[in-house]
Structures are given as C-alpha cells and as structure tokens.
Amino acid sequence: MKAVDVLISGRVQKVGYRAFTRKNALLLGIKGYVENMPDGKVHAVLEGDDHQIDKLLELLRQGPVVSQVRDIKVTEIERAGHQGFEVR
Structure with a gap:
C-alpha cells in the first residue's frame, strides 16, 4: 500500500478530469480526493x-478525451487513511 500526491497540468479543468479521476479511482479501489x-x-x-x-x-496521463495532459508530477507521501474518494 502506498500514497501519492499528484499534480496534473495542461488542459485539465472544465473537461471532466475530476469526474474521470473519481470514476477510475473507485473502479480500482483507490481512496483519496x-x-x-x-x-x-x-x-x-x-x-x-x-x-x-x-x-x-x-x-491520468491520458485523461478524458477532451483533456490535454501536459505533465504529471507524482510524489510519494505518508498515508492519511482516506475513506472513499471525493471530488473537492
């Protein structure tokens, strides 16, 4: 088990990116936000x-069809024990 902090740049707002992330996180059993x-x-x-x-x-590197992901920065962090996956 691990935890990561992810920062995604590019055309990733107002294109359904957060919903895409949540849907796939839930399918994969990943917790967080x-x-x-x-x-x-x-x-x-x-x-x-x-x-x-x-x-x-x-x-996430691919993103939803209408997004354009330019870069993803991933940093390993300590687990915080998130319950479920939320869009903030």
Whole structure:
C-alpha cells in the first residue's frame, strides 16, 4: 500500500478530469480526493495498492478525451487513511 500526491497540468479543468479521476479511482479501489487548483492544474491524493495506483496514474496521463495532459508530477507521501474518494 502506498500514497501519492499528484499534480496534473495542461488542459485539465472544465473537461471532466475530476469526474474521470473519481470514476477510475473507485473502479480500482483507490481512496483519496481530487480537486481543481487556482492555477489551472488538478491536484489529487491517491491511496491504495501499488499496482492499482500505477494503473490509475497511467489513465491520468491520458485523461478524458477532451483533456490535454501536459505533465504529471507524482510524489510519494505518508498515508492519511482516506475513506472513499471525493471530488473537492
């Protein structure tokens, strides 16, 4: 089990990116949250099985069809014990 802090940049707001993230996180059993940032980026905290997080990160690099992901920064963090997955 691991936890990561993820910062996604590009055309990732107003394109369904947070809903895409939540849907896939729930399907993969990942806990945490996703939120828009004032600078146009999307921030997420993901907690779960290493393999499942890696799979979600692959999906986040692609994003929903109308998004354009330019960069993803992933930092490993300590788990906080999130319950469920929320869009903030």
